[in-house]
Amino acid sequence: xxxxxxxxxxxxxxxxxxxxxxxxxxxxxxxxxxxxxxxxxxxxxxxxxxxxxxxxxxxxxxxxxxxxxxxxxxxxxxxxxxxxxxxxxxxxxxxxxxxxxxxxxxxxxxxxxxxxxxxxxxxxxxxxxxxxxxxxxxxxxxxxxxxxxxxxxxxxxxxxxxxxxxxxxxxxxxxxxxxxxxxxxxxxxxxxxxxxxxxxxxxxxxxxxxxxxxxxxxxxxxxxxxxxxxxxxxxxxxxxxxxxxxxxxxxxxxxxxxxxxxxxxxxxxxxxxxxxxxxxxxxxxxxxxxxxx
Amino acid sequence: xxxxxxxxxxxxxxxxxxxxxxxxxxxxxxxxxxxxxxxxxxxxxxxxxxxxxxxxxxxxxxxxxxxxxxxxxxxxxxxxxxxxxxxxxxxxxxxxxxxxxxxxxxxxxxxxxxxxxxxxxxxxxxxxxxxxxxxxxxxxxxxxxxxxxxxxxxxxxxxxxxxxxxxxxxxxxxxxxxxxxxxxxxxxxxxxxxxxxxxxxxxxxxxxxxxxxxxxxxxxxxxxxxxxxxxxxxxxxxxxxxxxxxxxxxxxxxxxxxxxxxxxxxxxxxxxxxxxxxxxxxxxxxxxxxxxxxxxxxxxxxxxxxxxxxxxxxxxxxxxxxxxxxxxxxxxxxxx
Numbered sequence: 001x002x003x004x005x006x007x008x009x010x011x012x013x014x015x016x017x018x019x020x021x022x023x024x025x026x027x028x029x030x031x032x033x034x035x036x037x038x039x040x041x042x043x044x045x046x047x048x049x050x051x052x053x054x055x056x057x058x059x060x061x062x063x064x065x066x067x068x069x070x071x072x073x074x075x076x077x078x079x080x081x082x083x084x085x086x087x088x089x090x091x092x093x094x095x096x097x098x099x100x101x102x103x104x105x106x107x108x109x110x111x112x113x114x115x116x117x118x119x120x121x122x123x124x125x126x127x128x129x130x131x132x133x134x135x136x137x138x139x140x141x142x143x144x145x146x147x148x149x150x151x152x153x154x155x156x157x158x159x160x161x162x163x164x165x166x167x168x169x170x171x172x173x174x175x176x177x178x179x180x181x182x183x184x185x186x187x188x189x190x191x192x193x194x195x196x197x198x199x200x201x202x203x204x205x206x207x208x209x210x211x212x213x214x215x216x217x218x219x220x221x222x223x224x225x226x227x228x229x230x231x232x233x234x235x236x237x238x239x240x241x242x243x244x245x246x247x248x249x250x251x252x253x254x255x256x257x258x259x260x261x262x263x264x265x266x267x268x269x270x271x272x273x274x275x276x277x278x279x280x281x282x283x284x285x286x287x288x289x290x291x292x293x
Numbered sequence: 294x295x296x297x298x299x300x301x302x303x304x305x306x307x308x309x310x311x312x313x314x315x316x317x318x319x320x321x322x323x324x325x326x327x328x329x330x331x332x333x334x335x336x337x338x339x340x341x342x343x344x345x346x347x348x349x350x351x352x353x354x355x356x357x358x359x360x361x362x363x364x365x366x367x368x369x370x371x372x373x374x375x376x377x378x379x380x381x382x383x384x385x386x387x388x389x390x391x392x393x394x395x396x397x398x399x400x401x402x403x404x405x406x407x408x409x410x411x412x413x414x415x416x417x418x419x420x421x422x423x424x425x426x427x428x429x430x431x432x433x434x435x436x437x438x439x440x441x442x443x444x445x446x447x448x449x450x451x452x453x454x455x456x457x458x459x460x461x462x463x464x465x466x467x468x469x470x471x472x473x474x475x476x477x478x479x480x481x482x483x484x485x486x487x488x489x490x491x492x493x494x495x496x497x498x499x500x501x502x503x504x505x506x507x508x509x510x511x512x513x514x515x516x517x518x519x520x521x522x523x524x525x526x527x528x529x530x531x532x533x534x535x536x537x538x539x540x541x542x543x544x545x546x547x548x549x550x551x552x553x554x555x556x557x558x559x560x561x562x563x564x565x566x567x568x569x570x571x572x573x574x575x576x577x578x579x580x581x582x583x584x585x586x587x588x589x590x591x592x593x594x595x596x597x598x599x600x601x602x603x604x605x606x607x608x609x610x611x612x613x614x615x616x617x618x619x620x621x622x623x624x625x626x627x628x629x
Contacts (some may be wrong), residue, residue, distance in 0.1 A: 014529070015529050016529070018329060018547075020549060020550050020572075021528075021532050021534075021549060021550065022550075024529065025527070026323045028527075126334050126338070154584070155625040157582075157584050158308070158311050158316070158584060159308070159582065160311070161310070161311025161312060161313075161315040161582060161584060162307070162310060162311045162314055162335070162338070162339045162341075163314055163316045163338075163339050163341070164338040164339055166338055167338050188317075188583035188584075189583055190581055192315070192582070203394070214574070215579060216574050217583060218579070219579065219580060219581055219582050219583045220581060221579065243574055244572060244574045245572065245574070246572065246575060251331055274575065
């Protein structure tokens with residue numbers, strides 16, 4: 001399964017702005033109603049984008065409901081879920097601690113049944129806990145086409161730093177087995193992550209990473225990223241191509257379209273004009289780089 | 294290779310552990326936590342040697358340096374023990390529950406020539422570093438007022454308790470959240486000297502404060518306002534900002550965006566009269582491993598480099614963090 005060239009992101013819907021808290025608040029006001037999100041998704045679809053890559057934010061459940069209600073309109077529409085919505089857990093950990101958070105978010109009476117089986121059983125079954133958390137996050141997407149399921153960068157990169165290769169691999173395997181989907185990994189440390197996934201036997205992984213002209217959030221350096229794209233086998237998605245606004249859209253897209261081995265480009269925008277402009281730029285530079293030898 | 298141990302694998306501890314795990318000059322020789330579940334997970338899936346008793350870890354792993362990320366009430370005794378063993382220490386913020394505890398630790402670290410650092414990561418944020426540079430150069434003239442703020446959605450409804458909701462253990466918005474802003478004011482402008490009035494409000498918590506508002510004066514005579522609230526869900530995550538008024542201009546900065554206003558054309562290179570906007574993307578040095586923000590990797594890198602003698606042990610020393618402890622005590626005392 002090949003991913004579409006252009007994927008539509010969701011940061012703008014949830015007040016995620018990497019450079020301005022004021023813009024965050026403005027977005028939060030603009031997208032207060034779900035209808036505003038749907039309208040923007042419509043603009044993206046009109047521009048030819050059929051894939052929405054989104055975090056497992058509570059509000060996405062409402063969007064999924066709208067999609068399920070109009071099967072004809074959304075028949076070619078795909079969602080790439082990105083889990084978990086990390087702030088939900090991070091704030092919960094500050095308040096409840098790690099155990100308290102697991103108690104709060106692991107569904108059903110999992111803990112009850114585990115405690116019945118004894119603490120020893122609990123301590124050995126972390127991967128089952130992970131699987132239950134994945135299932136809980138995936139619930140909202142029931143009946144929707146989700147061919148790639150991503151692990152958010154804060155979790156991917158945490159596991160990378162902790163050297164927890166087996167957990168990354170287990171995520172990959174579980175997503176395939178249970179959801180018949182490809183696993184994707186979002187990261188700010190693409191070269192190091194690719195090394196670890198390959199060591200774990202994951203071949204040709206889908207990796208979504210910050211890739212931009214100024215080297216923003218490209219840990220290990222821009223040169224290493226470019227070399228990795230040139231010489232290694234993986235399916236790259238470029239995100240943060242505008243580097244939070246540090247590069248002009250034209251320059252940004254020209255750079256990314258000129259790189260080898262980028263299967264998809266992820267971007268988010270609020271207005272129809274910005275969506276159309278970005279899509280046209282990508283088409284324009286894709287044309288340039290396929291026709292020039 | 295610097296051999297590093299970690300005590301306390303909670304939210305901050307785990308993050309430090311991942312950063313250390315990825316650091317090319319650090320070798321994690323031991324991780325310790327009292328939670329059996331956390332330790333067993335680390336034991337099973339990470340390459341790090343794990344312990345539930347930190348004394349055992351110190352004995353067996355013999356670390357050169359230790360990162361302490363346990364509840365604040367244990368900081369003083371644990372850090373003292375480590376320093377007495379000749380171990381370099383990075384301890385999470387706030388430094389100590391009571392200012393007097395810090396005095397001995399500062400002396401001890403000094404006399405033993407040990408690297409000492411506290412986890413006030415804002416000093417490694419590009420925008421705030423630029424604010425410091427501008428202020429040092431006197432770019433906005435004589436400072437006459439500041440406003441330090443932080444807001445976030447930590448406690449947004451009545452909930453069950455952890456150590457962070459126990460005032461005896463260093464919980465509450467003043468210790469946990471406001472300390473970041475106070476430390477930033479201490480660093481950017483001058484240490485807090487007196488607090489005219491303060492109000493600590495419980496919004497959803499039963500035992501601790503969820504918001505802190507204070508009027509305070511600094512050692513350099515500048516006065517200003519502190520406004521911090523961790524029960525504010527209009528912010529997606531913690532947002533820390535400072536606004537500083539001077540006779541020649543004004544600085545407004547958070548961790549993402551720096552806005553500077555200059556009254557006239559006599560301003561530093563790269564700036565001009567009127568409003569100037571710079572983004573953290575332009576002001577932040579890249580890191581080798583990124584987890585939650587460049588600043589977390591940068592502060593740990595600074596600690597490792599200080600131990601290696603590559604940089605001076607100046608940023609976030611025990612001494613500077615003790616001034617923040619002192620200000621926290623003053624704010625508590627000034628409650629109306």
